[in-house]
Amino acid sequence: MLSKKQIFTKGILAVAPHMFSVIPFGIVCGAIGIELGFSPILVYAMSIIIFGGASQIVFLQLLSGGASALIAVTSVGVINSRHLLYGAVLSEYLEKLSFIKKLLISYLVVDQGFAESNKFFQKNKNETHLHYHLLGSGGTLWVCWQISTLAGIILGSFVPEELGLKFAVPLTFIAIVVQDIKKLDHVIVMITCGLSSLLFFDAPFKSYIIISPIIALFVAALVLRLKK
Amino acid sequence: MTWLTIIIAGIITYFMRMTMVALVDRNLLGERVKAVLAYVPSAVFPAIIFPGIFINDYGTFIEMNDPKIFGAIVAILVGYFSRNVIATIISGLFSYWIIIFLL
Numbered sequence: 001m002l003s004k005k006q007i008f009t010k011g012i013l014a015v016a017p018h019m020f021s022v023i024p025f026g027i028v029c030g031a032i033g034i035e036l037g038f039s040p041i042l043v044y045a046m047s048i049i050i051f052g053g054a055s056q057i058v059f060l061q062l063l064s065g066g067a068s069a070l071i072a073v074t075s076v077g078v079i080n081s082r083h084l085l086y087g088a089v090l091s092e093y094l095e096k097l098s099f100i101k102k103l104l105i106s107y108l109v110v111d112q113g114f115a116e117s118n119k120f121f122q123k124n125k126n127e128t129h130l131h132y133h134l135l136g137s138g139g140t141l142w143v144c145w146q147i148s149t150l151a152g153i154i155l156g157s158f159v160p161e162e163l164g165l166k167f168a169v170p171l172t173f174i175a176i177v178v179q180d181i182k183k184l185d186h187v188i189v190m191i192t193c194g195l196s197s198l199l200f201f202d203a204p205f206k207s208y209i210i211i212s213p214i215i216a217l218f219v220a221a222l223v224l225r226l227k228k
Numbered sequence: 229m230t231w232l233t234i235i236i237a238g239i240i241t242y243f244m245r246m247t248m249v250a251l252v253d254r255n256l257l258g259e260r261v262k263a264v265l266a267y268v269p270s271a272v273f274p275a276i277i278f279p280g281i282f283i284n285d286y287g288t289f290i291e292m293n294d295p296k297i298f299g300a301i302v303a304i305l306v307g308y309f310s311r312n313v314i315a316t317i318i319s320g321l322f323s324y325w326i327i328i329f330l331l
Contacts, residue, residue, distance in 0.1 A: 082275075
């Protein structure tokens with residue numbers, strides 16, 4: 001049985017390598033906000049209030065492009081609706097926590113933290129202090145996100161656009177799923193999701209980000225049925 | 229006005245994060261649903277990966293000789309064999325930079 005501190009440390013170490021993508025993306029995110037003409041305080045406050053990279057950029061781009069508040073809010077909601085899926089997966093492991101702790105820990109769930117903590121949970125189902133892993137991973141990502149978006153706000157236009165730092169985002173997620181390409185069922189699900197996301201990319205409110213996972217999960221259900 | 233919009237967007241995002249963890253009873257989900265949920269990472273992350281590679285900042289498809297495709301292939305190979313997140317990200321970024329800056 002691992003101690004709370006050991007599991008917390010494992011959570012930190014699990015997401016630490018993702019900083020190579022989170023930090024550049026955070027810098028880009030802060031810099032874009034300033035470039036679009038928003039006040040530094042407002043751009044930074046989003047990192048605390050929304051705390052979600054892609055949705056922060058889309059939000060500012062929409063508002064600066066003259067979209068209504070309703071459209072901006074709807075888009076953020078749609079983009080972040082994938083968290084309903086993460087929550088459904090995590091709920092199994094967080095079941096025993098008190099209601100208050102569930103409310104608090106939810107704020108810290110982001111993509112990479114979910115991915116790495118979920119991998120740990122699957123392998124260590126019997127540990128008692130599982131949620132400390134999520135605190136470690138989510139807490140680390142939170143701190144790095146705050147620092148890097150702040151750095152982007154300060155550096156602003158010093159960040160050369162030619163570097164294409166946003167490309168670090170797909171790379172970090174490749175690192176997360178790449179070991180599953182050994183499994184045919186997962187490959188089918190991944191390709192379904194990927195192709196759907198390209199097909200529905202122009203759907204309103206960036207809804208491709210939730211439409212394609214839903215299609216992929218239906219395919220996963222079919223695959224499960226065929227496997228039996 | 230912008231502040232209010234951000235706060236509402238934040239509250240909605242928080243509810244997305246919190247709902248399934250805190251408000252929904254896990255026992256309501258059947259065994260089949262739980263089995264399907266095991267595919268969530270494979271069913272969600274490609275929706276971030278594919279557009280991040282194949283669609284550019286202007287929302288249009290890239291050319292098939294775009295350096296991002298090369299960078300992604302390098303990252304997949306390095307990631308698969310090294311099982312190392314840092315190596316995956318760095319190899320992908322560097323191979324992408326080599327093509328856009330040196331070739």
